[in-house]
């Protein structure tokens with residue numbers, strides 16, 4: 001039954017979406033056959049320049065780095081426990097989640113604006129029914145996408161969308177295309193062995209972090225609203241054989257596209273018959289999301305030497321797919337540089353969690369750094385190798401780009417030289433952006449590698465809080481005459497429990513920093529304002545999420561809403577909200593708060 005919608009909701013303009021001929025429901029040969037094993041070569045040769053120009057140098061070597069993953073051959077193991085959907089990149093499927101008196105937990109007015117949705121619509125009594133998928137949206141064309149991916153460096157075959165259902169793609173009045181997706185709305189043909197559902201705990205984390213990342217100015221999928229279904233879902237959070245019933249929930253995510261590296265990989269992995277889908281999906285992405293590439297002036301000289309001297313020239317005007325791969329590589333590099341700037345650790349950087357638009361996607365066991373620790377990983381599953389720890393993210397981004405370009409190569413869309421060139425551009429872009437971000441964080445006029453490396457080293461030794469340190473750093477005055485015993489006063493709230501020897505190390509660093517500030521010649525007040533606009537006061541520490549989750553599980557949604565409000569303006573001083581900038585309390589170190597598993 002379709003509802004009689006008020007003007008704002010009913011005038012949402014849904015538009016055509018993924019290539020229709022790639023829809024499994026349209027295909028006579030829709031297959032849900034058992035997995036077939038096949039050899040799938042994904043060997044990747046890393047360009048030495050690209051590898052050299054990654055960020056390892058700043059953080060030192062971390063145990064279990066990713067070298068092993070840079071090459072070699074893997075076998076397509078496929079979704080051995082489920083069934084496969086072949087020759088298609090999506091399937092029409094409607095939400096099937098059960099609800100009982102569903103409730104709107106939290107919503108985002110700014111996302112509503114993106115969609116031209118009147119925020120008053122959040123108040124309509126049937127809103128929770130519409131945005132849990134229990135009632136259809138007029139004009140919606142729901143579907144689930146087919147994608148695969150490398151998980152922890154190993155090809156895992158078909159993975160999703162196992163619990164995300166796209167309601168449709170909208171065109172807003174500015175001509176922007178926005179895809180609406182319900183996460184946790186029931187099974188799809190891609191659900192494998194799982195239930196297609198999500199719990200309140202993980203949905204609150206996803207909702208809050210999407211909006212917090214946006215507040216920080218970091219590209220991300222957004223979240224329109226979060227509905228508690230009123231039903232329970234069984235989860236084994238610690239994988240200890242003791243599943244517990246948790247409240248179920250659904251987040252309505254919004255992005256210009258949810259296409260991932262894995263959306264392309266899955267088809268390249270299936271050999272000849274599916275290579276055409278890689279091309280169709282690439283054309284789709286370029287047409288709708290990288291249209292400037294299609295409009296590129298062919299007479300413009302965009303030829304570049306790929307790599308070192310004597311290496312082949314790559315002309316980006318002659319192959320739109322090459323230009324596209326470079327842009328995907330560069331967007332990914334910028335994204336990861338911005339994560340490093342705020343201490344965000346994604347936790348599960350599998351290729352199915354890499355957006356082709358360079359958005360942060362899939363908020364699972366993420367964490368922001370508290371005490372600076374390059375080897376920090378928020379994901380308990382990642383603990384043995386720390387593949388996805390903070391310091392490894394730039395290298396993992398490159399590894400993932402290598403998988404993406406290998407996919408385009410396999411589909412004969414780009415050449416090996418073009419693939420190498422995209423990787424090289426990743427390395428260069430990452431370094432440029434990372435250096436610029438760190439320079440701004442310190443309020444300097446130019447990049448000073450030694451000063452920054454020394455600082456990060458000091459912070460790691462003394463376990464200094466990453467966010468709060470940079471926030472108070474702006475209080476240091478560019479005055480070379482400050483007596484030695486007063487140099488650390490502006491930093492006293494963040495240099496906790498350090499002995500005499502470490503004090504000396506810090507005094508020495510502050511002295512060099514002040515010299516640098518003096519030579520840069522920026523007025524203190526100006527520098528402070530500039531630093532505070534890039535060093536957040538508030539970040540979504542895991543314990544803040546947990547506080548909001550604990551209250552919401554008791555039926556009190558006010559804390560989720562309060563945390564959202566604080567995180568929407570993370571660079572501002574917010575009167576009365578100082579407690580949200582505090583270090584984690586002791587209880588935050590209990591299992592499941594700062595460290596999480598993938599169970600959601």
Ligand SMILES: Nc1ncnc2c1ncn2[C@@H]1O[C@H](COP(=O)(O)OP(=O)(O)OP(=O)(O)O)[C@@H](O)[C@H]1O
Nearest residue numbers: 159160161162163164191194195196197362363364
């Ligand atoms: N409860 C579930 N039911 C069905 N499929 C699931 C479930 N949980 C995860 N999956 C699928 O397993 C894959 C890997 O899990 P992951 O935790 O990365 O996904 P997710 O958080 O559901 O997805 P997304 O990347 O869309 O945010 C995903 O493709 C997802 O579709």
